[in-house]
Amino acid sequence: MKKVFTQTLLLAALLASTHNVLAESITMNIMTTQPAPAGLQQLIDRHFAIWNSTDVAEREKAFAAVYSSDFFVADYDGLNEGTDRVNAAISKVQSQHPGFIFTPAPVEWNHGIARVTWGYGPKDNPYLVKGEDVFTISEGRLSSARVFISR
Incomplete structure (x- = not known):
C-alpha cells in the first residue's frame, strides 16, 4: 500500500x-x-542602398536618415564606428570587389534584433559570397551592424 x-x-x-x-x-x-517596428524593411533597404552606392558623398548624405550618431559595424576586419570610418569601410569593400553588389533577403525580426541574409557578388553571380547582418535599432535608426560571412 x-x-x-x-x-x-x-x-x-x-x-x-x-x-x-x-x-x-x-x-x-x-x-x-513583439512586432517589427514600422518601416523596418525600408530602413534595411536604405542601408543596403548605401552599401551598394559607389558615390562617397551620396552615401554620407544618406547616413543621418539611416544610422544613429553612434552607429558601428563589427566585421572580421574589426570595428568601424562613426560616419567617416563606416564610409571608409564601404569604400574598402568596394575597392576590393569592383562591380559587386549586395542582394539582401527580407529582414527578419526577433525581440529587438533584426537579421538579414544576403548575397554579394557581380550581377551575373550575386550570391558568390553569402552572409548575414545582425542589426540593433535605436529611435528608428540602425545603431549597430554585426556582419557574418558564410562563404
Missing part, C-alpha cells in the same frame, strides 16, 4: 510539474511576441 501511495504521489508531482512547464512556455510565448 505504501509503495502504491508513493507512486501515486510521484505521478501527481510529475504531472503537476509538466503542467507548470507547459503553462510557463505558453505564457512566455505570449508575453515576448
Whole structure:
C-alpha cells in the first residue's frame, strides 16, 4: 500500500510539474511576441542602398536618415564606428570587389534584433559570397551592424 501511495504521489508531482512547464512556455510565448517596428524593411533597404552606392558623398548624405550618431559595424576586419570610418569601410569593400553588389533577403525580426541574409557578388553571380547582418535599432535608426560571412 505504501509503495502504491508513493507512486501515486510521484505521478501527481510529475504531472503537476509538466503542467507548470507547459503553462510557463505558453505564457512566455505570449508575453515576448513583439512586432517589427514600422518601416523596418525600408530602413534595411536604405542601408543596403548605401552599401551598394559607389558615390562617397551620396552615401554620407544618406547616413543621418539611416544610422544613429553612434552607429558601428563589427566585421572580421574589426570595428568601424562613426560616419567617416563606416564610409571608409564601404569604400574598402568596394575597392576590393569592383562591380559587386549586395542582394539582401527580407529582414527578419526577433525581440529587438533584426537579421538579414544576403548575397554579394557581380550581377551575373550575386550570391558568390553569402552572409548575414545582425542589426540593433535605436529611435528608428540602425545603431549597430554585426556582419557574418558564410562563404
